[in-house]
Amino acid sequence: MYYLQGSYISYIFLKTADGNKYRGSTYMVFEYMDHDLTGLADRPGLRFTVPQIKCYMKQLLTGLHYCHVNQVLHRDIKGSNLLIDNEGNLKLADFGLARSFSHDHTNTLTNRVITLWYRPPELLLGATKYGPAVDMWSVGCIFAELLNGKPILPGKSEPEQLHKIFELCGSPDEIIWPGVSKLPAYNNFKPARPMKRRVREVFRHFDRNALELLEKMLMLDPTQRISAKDALDAEYFWTDPLPCDPKSLPKYESSHEYQTKKRRQQQQRQHDEASKRQKLQHNRLPPIQHNGQSHHPPAHWSGPNHPMNNAPPPPVPAGPSSHHHYGKPRGPTGGPGPNRYASGNQSGGYNPNRGGGGSGSQVGGYSNGSYPPQGRGPPYGGSSMQQANGPRGPSSGYGAGPPNYSQSGQYGNSAQEAGSKPNRRW
Incomplete structure (x- = not known):
């Protein structure tokens, strides 16, 4: 497991009752890493600087x-x-696949294999023979995510993921991707x-240089996709x-993906609860009145404890007829008799406490007036961080040293590379 320097693996074999010493448990113990890249990038208000992105990407490609x-x-x-400690070291983790x-x-x-958002098109189309190019597609998605501030291909299913890829990188055919039509799911x-391709x-x-590198990482044809060695150059x-x-x-304080997921789930729950409250409040509102016409409330609003019925009910009028509340008060016409009304309201007009017309009248506790209406940008251009000097690599000594392994296959001969570019050694 490369780039997990300083870690160790402890194999513990437990003897079973039948004496089989090969049956037991395996424990893998590593040093604590303060962050993973997803958790760190999701910290509120945090945007990586360009030197910081280059630092992380260089370590990722080296590993x-x-x-x-x-x-x-x-x-x-x-x-x-991609685990990161507070010394700025990035290490590859989870080699389970x-x-x-x-x-x-x-x-x-x-x-x-490969999480959906970072899965290359050849795997989505059913390829079963592939090489390092599948990892380089994932690196391109990570690279664009760091520069853009958010994931670039967040598909919810394999068909949607392919559609997002085609929208960004163009639809594949035999011209730009020879052999694509032979893939099982094409x-x-x-x-x-x-x-058409829309990456640029x-x-x-x-x-400009970042866009050029990203274009080479997000090539549909895996044979044309840049290798990790060439990307470092x-x-x-x-x-x-x-x-x-x-x-x-x-x-930074420790930040990992599980904390990011927990925070997003909490925000989603709060949003759902707010939507339910708003919907419930909307359902309890009285009907909107138009053109000054009052509407009788539904039967389920007629309870005495309903908030719309807090106004005191009008007094029941006296007299043999009480089927309406409008017009003059009923009573004997002419002739002597006791005055049924208090002093100051003897003009024969309506009693405002008994209901009646006008803009302020109430019927059953409701007003006939209208109800009130209801109701990852681009990173910073510069950085104050310490930067390495020199045309080809940091002067502080940071960087990948000479490899202690043989290079073969698509990576060529190390001696030939040293002869062509002596200042770039990976």
């Missing part, structure tokens, strides 16, 4: 290059599997209409601002 030259595919590159491969791609491998997911258009706010890592020294990076 992946070591895996590939030793013929190992990781097959699960994603932010939560890792497998060895042959350079001639004769091995038959499963295509049900006819099932072939787009109904041709789509969508990410036009990226730096891209101009992006050799132009200002240069990758910063990991030790110069700021220190």
Whole structure:
């Protein structure tokens, strides 16, 4: 397991009752890592600087290059599997899906690997013979996510994931991807209409060198996809601002993907509860009145404790007839008799306490007036962090040293590389 330096593995074999000493448990113990890339990038208000992104990407590609030259595919590159400590060191983790491969791609491998958002198109189309290019597609998705501030291909299913890929990278055909029509699922997911490649258009706010490197990582044809070794030699890592020294990076409180998921789930629950409250409140509102016409309330609003019925009921009128509340008060006409009304209301008008017309009248506690209405940007251009000097690599000594392994296959001969580019050694 490369780039887990300083860690160790402890194998503990427990003897069973039948004396079989080979049956037991295996414990893998590693040093504590303060963050994973997903948890760190999701911290509120945090945006990585360009030197910081270059620093992380350079470490990721260095570790992946070591895996590939030793013929190992990781097959699960994603932010939560990239661990970072407070010294700025990035390490590859979770090799549970890792497998060895042959350079001639004769091995038959499963295509049900790599988390959906970072899965390359050849696996989604059913390929079972593949190589290091599957990891490089995942690296391209991580790279764009760091620069863009959010995932670039967040599909919810395999068909949707392929559709998002085709919308961004264009629809595949035999011209741009020879042999694609022979993949098992090509006819099932072939787009109904041709789509053009839009990587440069969508990410036009990226730096020119970053965009050039991203284009090479997100090639539909895996044979044209850039390798980890060639990506490390891209101009992006050799132009200002240069990758910063990991030790110069700021220190953060621990942050991991499970904390990010927990926070997102809590926010979703709060949103759902607020939506339910709003819906319940809307259902309890009285009907809206138009053109000054009052509407009788539904039967379920007639309870004495309903909030709309808090107004005191009008007094029951006296007299033999009480079927209406409008007009003059009933009573004997002419002739002597006691005055039924208090002083000051003897004009024969209506009693405001008994209900009546006008803009302020109430019927059954309701007013006939209208109710009131109801109701990852681009990273910073510069950085104050310490930056390495020199045209080809940091002067502080940070970087990958000479490899202690043989290079073969697509990576060529190490001696020839040293002769062609003496200042770039991976």
